[in-house]
Amino acid sequence: MKILAVESSCDETAVAIVEDGRRVLSDAVASQIEMHTIYGGVVPEIASRKHLEAVCLMADQALEKAGLTRRDIDAVACTYAPGLIGAVLVGVNFAKSVAYGLGLPLIPVHHIRGHIAANYITHPDLKPPFLCLCVSGGNTMIVDVEDYTKMKLLGATRDDAAGECFDKVARVLGIGYPGGGPMDRLASGGDAKKYPLPRSKVDGAPLDMSFSGLKTAALNTIHNAQQKGEELDLPSFAASFGQAVSDELVPRVEEAAKMTGRTTIAAAGGVSANSRIRGDLETMCRREGYQLYLPALHLCSDNGAMIGAQAYYEFLAGARGDTSLNGYAGMPIDK
Numbered sequence: 147m148k149i150l151a152v153e154s155s156c157d158e159t160a161v162a163i164v165e166d167g168r169r170v171l172s173d174a175v176a177s178q179i180e181m182h183t184i185y186g187g188v189v190p191e192i193a194s195r196k197h198l199e200a201v202c203l204m205a206d207q208a209l210e211k212a213g214l215t216r217r218d219i220d221a222v223a224c225t226y227a228p229g230l231i232g233a234v235l236v237g238v239n240f241a242k243s244v245a246y247g248l249g250l251p252l253i254p255v256h257h258i259r260g261h262i263a264a265n266y267i268t269h270p271d272l273k274p275p276f277l278c279l280c281v282s283g284g285n286t287m288i289v290d291v292e293d294y295t296k297m298k299l300l301g302a303t304r305d306d307a308a309g310e311c312f313d314k315v316a317r318v319l320g321i322g323y324p325g326g327g328p329m330d331r332l333a334s335g336g337d338a339k340k341y342p343l344p345r346s347k348v349d350g351a352p353l354d355m356s357f358s359g360l361k362t363a364a365l366n367t368i369h370n371a372q373q374k375g376e377e378l379d380l381p382s383f384a385a386s387f388g389q390a391v392s393d394e395l396v397p398r399v400e401e402a403a404k405m406t407g408r409t410t411i412a413a414a415g416g417v418s419a420n421s422r423i424r425g426d427l428e429t430m431c432r433r434e435g436y437q438l439y440l441p442a443l444h445l446c447s448d449n450g451a452m453i454g455a456q457a458y459y460e461f462l463a464g465a466r467g468d469t470s471l472n473g474y475a476g477m478p479i480d481k
């Protein structure tokens with residue numbers, strides 16, 4: 147079954163064609179990063195306009211790259227939540243029109259479920275159940291993937307997302323947007339113990355996380371150094387910060403595995419590209435005897451292929467949209 151999948155929840159307009167949930171026939175992506183870099187973050191209204199400009203072109207490119215025509219497509223899928231609402235609505239309305247025009251089923255896909263499904267593309271042998279650490283620019287959560295479309299939220303951030311935290315600190319350091327990748331590269335060779343940064347604990351919710359205290363402490367460290375005229379050891383600062391983020395995440399994944407008895411672990415989302423987090427997950431899983439699955443680096447950030455992968459399983463489970471399908475800024479993953 148060939149699904150044409152549209153992703154437009156943030157700053158990438160992506161259209162992919164995926165066969166039977168696992169085989170990517172094409173993936174066309176138009177990134178808006180250059181435009182948002184001017185403002186140091188995503189400007190929602192600009193994002194919506196840019197999606198409008200790019201979405202038809204990306205769909206044509208996806209068909210062309212796959213060597214297919216519209217008649218070869220069996221269903222249309224789109225991210226319908228969560229995300230920037232104006233941006234989400236562009237993809238939803240485009241997908242609705244294509245599905246209606248071609249007389250094809252429409253499959254609504256939860257964006258974070260899509261991130262999780264990036265692992266099915268990278269690892270043909272991966273099947274639920276497993277635990278997944280989902281870490282992106284807007285979401286940070288630990289999910290029990292009981293089945294392809296049955297998920298349970300085990301823990302989540304109480305405030306900022308991990309990616310947001312990377313982006314804000316990188317912006318103050320002036321090292322680029324989005325900041326996670328540059329912070330990761332800067333950290334290599336740095337001393338992760340040099341700058342003391344806090345770790346959070348949420349009373350009564352051992353799997354919940356908090357990043358706002360870490361963000362404030364990191365920004366205070368930068369400002370204090372500036373006020374005293376001291377030069378920050380940037381690689382060590384980036385390494386200390388990356389370690390603090392990883393320490394928020396990896397021990398909680400371990401705790402979640404102990405609580406649920408799951409022995410298969412995966413990671414998903416833009417921040418799952420982080421080398422320290424990947425390394426710490428590998429170390430923990432090796433020590434505990436867990437099987438670890440990490441998405442290919444190019445599938446960590448937003449893309450259409452992951453939406454097409456999850457859409458296949460949503461379709462098998464009976465999920466369908468019609469011309470009344472709406473987009474949503476927020477939606478629980480286990481709904």
Ligand code: KG4
Pocket residue numbers: 156281282283284285308309310312313324325326327330415416417418419420421446447448
């Ligand atoms: O999944 P994604 O592309 O978009 C959302 O769905 O939010 O994630 C984007 C986030 C950004 O915050 C970006 O800074 C972060 O992923 N990111 C990283 C790395 N690469 C991207 N964070 C840490 N280390 C990286 N290597």
